[in-house]
Amino acid sequence: MPQYNRLRGTKDVIPAQTQLWEQIIMKAARTLKLYDYSLIVTPVIEETALFIRGVGEGSDIVMKEMYNFQDKKGREIVLRPEGTASVVRAYIENSLPVKSNLYYIGPMFRYEKPQKGRDREFYQIGVESFGDPTPYKDAETVKLAETFLKELGINAFEIQVNSTGCKECKPKYIEVLLNFLEPRKAMLCEDCLKKIERGAAIRVLDCKNEKCRETVMSAPLVTAHLCEPCDTHHKLFLEALKINGVKFIENPRIVRGLDYYTKTVFEFITDKIGAQQNTILAGGRYDNLVWELGGKKTPAVGFAAGVERIAEVINAGGGFTTEDKVDIFVITDKQYIKNAYALVNTLRESGIKAVMSYEEKSFKSQFREADARKAKYAAIIGETEIQNKTVMLKNMETGEQKETNEQGIINLFK
Secondary structure, eight states, X not given: OOOXXXXXXXXXXXXHHHHHXXXXXXXXXXXXXXXXXXXXXXXXXXXXXXXXXXXXXXXXIIIIIOEEEEOTTOOEEEEOSOSHHHHHHHHHHTTOOSSEEEEXXXXXXXXXXXXXXXXXXXXXXXXXXXXXXXXXHHHHHXXXXXXXXXXXXOOOOEEEEEEOOOTTTHHHHHHHHHHHHGGGGGGSOHHHHHXXXXXXXXXXXXXXXXXXXXXXXXXXXXXXXXXXXXXXXXXXXXXXXXXXXXXXXXXXXXXOSOTTOOSEEEEEEOSSSOSTTOEEEEEEEXXXXXXXXXXXXXXXXXXXXXXXXXXXXXIIIISOOOOOOOSEEEEEOGGGHXXXXXXXXXXXXXXXXXXXXOSOOOHHHHHHHHHHTTOSEEEEEOHHHHHHTOEEEEETTTOOEEEEOHHHHHHHHO
């Protein structure tokens, strides 16, 4: 018989890992609802043109990372490479309220070389807030991201912020930057040279190549070339962060890899998962994207976080740990299986995680299974318990035993 394996760059997230994923997703949803965000679910497949227009024709995603193909009707289709463009399309198409706070959780796909911390299929939690142009909304979004990570027990991060300007001042800055880079092209990597050719010179500032980083160290700063409205926005944003109690570092090299960003950009950096893939959360403002994708001019700001990256930080000791324990393992003789079965169902209806073995096993085997399932308690039903209409409850950690009944067990867990 043939053996089938998962495709390169994809993964099976098995129960030992999904326990942590469940906690991440549940804590994310709770925090996002606290900030008045509602869940939105968009298709995994979209028109290719949506991302060419939204992400940028010269971006790495569009140029070399998209899973795009023709369907049976010859339409150009893509597996969603990022969440923002899809949410903006849905916001426009469904005529959602001008002011909308939305969040999404789902898989994204990028065709790139699989490496540590970067698969071809990956999961993101993201937020997109529409309709508020103020720097206070930017600061609130950063605070939301910080709150979310701290809820997960993650405190080992640094928040870096910058402004990339707007349609008025960014082109002027890029012209200054090109003049700086022209005599230094020989010191840049091949990727950076391609970025310049594609009209994405600003992304050279964010190159991870050490030689390129040294080359642009003395490059003109974007924050020194902001127009007056962008400069005012940025200063108010920094002030609002301080009011929120958010500690941050200004990093003029942060530009993000997508064309749609305007003004505020930010990244949450950690040292827990290596130097190459050290960003666990990132985002910024994008005031032109809704209009560019066919909607009305609408300001927006958001961020995305990789579920795998967050899980990696937690596993590296930067956050909480999870342990999948059973509350009660019910143990019985074969003649009382129906009684045990009824008890398991009663306990479950009361919100207690109860399990049992339906097979006719010895008490010793059942206790071994209870240990393997990390049960907190064993509820034992034998002839004496049946006669007395009771249950013998054993604390699996201390070995302490006491006689009780169904309600007594329920009260214990309440």
